[in-house]
Amino acid sequence: MIRQLSVAILLIVVLFIIGCSDESISQKTMEKGKKIYNTYCLSCHMEDAMGVPRLNPPLAGSELLLKEKTKPIRIVLRGSEELKGETDSEYTNTMMGLGTLSDQEIADVLTYARNSFGNKAPKINESDVKNERTKLK
Amino acid sequence: MKLLKRFFVITLIFTLSYCANNSSEKTDAKEEKAETPKTSTRDQPNGGITLPAGFSATVFADDLGSARHIAVNANGDVYTKVGKLNDGRGILRLRDANNDGVADSISGFGNYKGSGIAIKNGYLYATSDENIYRYKLNNNGPDPASEELIVTGLVNEKQHSSKPITLDNAGNIYVNIGAPSNACQEKDRTKDSKGQDPCPILEKAAAIWQFKVGQKNQSYKEGLRYVTGIRNIMALDWNNQMNELYAVQHGRDDLNRLYPDLFSEEESVELPAEEMFLMKKGSDFGWPYCYYDQRQKKKLLSPEYGGDKVKTDRCDGKGKPIYAFPGHWGPNGLLFYTGSQFPEKYRGGAFVAWHGSWNRAPREQQGYFVTFLPFKNGMPSGEFEVFADGFAGANKTPKGATFRPCGLAQGPDGSLFICDDQKGRVWKVTYKAN
Numbered sequence: 001m002i003r004q005l006s007v008a009i010l011l012i013v014v015l016f017i018i019g020c021s022d023e024s025i026s027q028k029t030m031e032k033g034k035k036i037y038n039t040y041c042l043s044c045h046m047e048d049a050m051g052v053p054r055l056n057p058p059l060a061g062s063e064l065l066l067k068e069k070t071k072p073i074r075i076v077l078r079g080s081e082e083l084k085g086e087t088d089s090e091y092t093n094t095m096m097g098l099g100t101l102s103d104q105e106i107a108d109v110l111t112y113a114r115n116s117f118g119n120k121a122p123k124i125n126e127s128d129v130k131n132e133r134t135k136l137k
Numbered sequence: 138m139k140l141l142k143r144f145f146v147i148t149l150i151f152t153l154s155y156c157a158n159n160s161s162e163k164t165d166a167k168e169e170k171a172e173t174p175k176t177s178t179r180d181q182p183n184g185g186i187t188l189p190a191g192f193s194a195t196v197f198a199d200d201l202g203s204a205r206h207i208a209v210n211a212n213g214d215v216y217t218k219v220g221k222l223n224d225g226r227g228i229l230r231l232r233d234a235n236n237d238g239v240a241d242s243i244s245g246f247g248n249y250k251g252s253g254i255a256i257k258n259g260y261l262y263a264t265s266d267e268n269i270y271r272y273k274l275n276n277n278g279p280d281p282a283s284e285e286l287i288v289t290g291l292v293n294e295k296q297h298s299s300k301p302i303t304l305d306n307a308g309n310i311y312v313n314i315g316a317p318s319n320a321c322q323e324k325d326r327t328k329d330s331k332g333q334d335p336c337p338i339l340e341k342a343a344a345i346w347q348f349k350v351g352q353k354n355q356s357y358k359e360g361l362r363y364v365t366g367i368r369n370i371m372a373l374d375w376n377n378q379m380n381e382l383y384a385v386q387h388g389r390d391d392l393n394r395l396y397p398d399l400f401s402e403e404e405s406v407e408l409p410a411e412e413m414f415l416m417k418k419g420s421d422f423g424w425p426y427c428y429y430d431q432r433q434k435k436k437l438l439s440p441e442y443g444g445d446k447v448k449t450d451r452c453d454g455k456g457k458p459i460y461a462f463p464g465h466w467g468p469n470g471l472l473f474y475t476g477s478q479f480p481e482k483y484r485g486g487a488f489v490a491w492h493g494s495w496n497r498a499p500r501e502q503q504g505y506f507v508t509f510l511p512f513k514n515g516m517p518s519g520e521f522e523v524f525a526d527g528f529a530g531a532n533k534t535p536k537g538a539t540f541r542p543c544g545l546a547q548g549p550d551g552s553l554f555i556c557d558d559q560k561g562r563v564w565k566v567t568y569k570a571n
Contacts, residue, residue, distance in 0.1 A: 093326070
């Protein structure tokens with residue numbers, strides 16, 4: 001009986017970890033991400049992430065930001081150079097690469113932007129950024 | 138055993154629902170989705186804008202998409218160049234046959250988008266971001282089959298690629314070729330990237346070029362670089378009274394973001410000035426090496442070229458503005474008023490349409506209105522005042538603004554037309570003395 005109970009408790013703990021850890025985004029990550037957003041992103045993408053028509057693209061509802069993980073990481077690392085010749089976008093301003101930010105900072109700001117302004121997309125981890133940075137070297 | 142099973146199931150359900158709730162709570166917390174207000178300002182007084190006493194406005198046309206610049210023919214037909222094709226049409230003719238201040242028929246032609254449009258001596262001129270075309274006007278309007286490509290192959294590298302135009306009285310057309318850059322850094326808009334010296338952009342862009350009106354297929358070798366050292370110009374007008382070219386420049390961005398140790402956020406919001414120029418042939422206004430500090434009333438060396446907010450160096454000989462407006466307001470339209478409908482003080486003065494700022498974030502955005510600046514003998518004779526306001530509505534941000542003034546034109550009866558490129562509204566402003 002005790003053995004069975006402890007198996008059940010162990011199962012519950014495992015379920016908690018599997019069920020919550022991957023998808024959940026801590027308030028701390030969001031706060032750190034927001035701080036980075038306000039310092040590096042807000043001046044062009046705006047406080048509401050709606051961008052500037054013809055100049056700077058919105059991040060709210062942005063397919064490039066939300067569809068998968070590697071493209072937004074590469075855009076942050078390389079700036080608009082990453083998109084050169086790829087899109088027939090209406091947005092004409094240059095974005096500088098932010099490769100001087102740490103892997104964790106880039107993960108935080110992308111996670112923040114992907115889960116703010118009405119956006120909802122999976123968390124980006126430090127290791128995801130690290131992988132892309134290595135590939136670009 | 139049964140009890141344990143039940144306990145397990147209950148706990149499992151609780152666990153899963155806790156996880157789902159928790160993650161949605163966390164990710165959705167405190168985030169607001171910005172919404173574009175869906176208020177109809179069409180039926181409001183003056184089509185939703187405010188004007189000085191005695192003036193009123195009608196909504197001449199609405200929902201055209203992106204009405205960039207505007208021109209009026211001698212018969213009262215209004216033409217606008219659109220930044221996004223409207224049903225495949227790049228130039229729209231708005232005709233108000235019964236003269237009630239509202240266009241009753243809209244037609245279009247020219248399957249290219251762009252910004253520039255002008256009418257002179259029986260021809261309509263319009264621009265894409267590389268070319269200038271012209272069309273012969275007859276009583277019915279332009280004949281699309283008469284299209285001639287008069288200038289081609291102008292620099293278009295996306296940034297600052299709009300090609301506003303104006304014409305003089307000697308058979309010349311003037312076109313802005315904006316710099317595809319903020320300050321000619323080796324890497325555009327990038328912190329710690331040096332200014333290129335000499336700046337190679339100046340060869341074919343960052344200038345107003347002059348071409349002949351009646352010559353087909355001109356490009357750089359047939360043209361003349363009329364003035365140089367400008368970053369980007371949208372507000373451009375030939376002043377017929379002075380027989381000179383005038384313009385208001387979009388000044389450089391990001392002094393604080395690129396040089397946080399040198400410029401405070403407050404300085405970056407106000408500096409540099411949006412400069413109004415009298416563009417004498419051969420002038421050099423100093424971009425990218427110099428910027429204008431309206432507080433010191435000096436052309437200073439840009440930080441990309443070793444500037445420290447004090448040094449003037451090579452900027453000493455550069456053309457100065459005839460008037461300095463606050464930074465980042467975005468001058469997109471200039472019109473010298475030559476009519477007699479408006480009161481005396483407006484005659485010969487300059488209206489400027491301000492698209493509205495973005496580079497003032499995180500501080501409050503400004504602009505999004507039309508100002509008036511009085512002139513005497515070709516020079517400003519007082520301070521500017523806001524003429525038409527209320528375009529942005531409650532949300533004064535680039536995307537949230539209901540309307541953004543972009544172009545200006547004068548009708549044959551002296552009425553003022555204002556167009557907007559956020560939704561494509563055109564207002565006709567008239568004056569009636571009490």
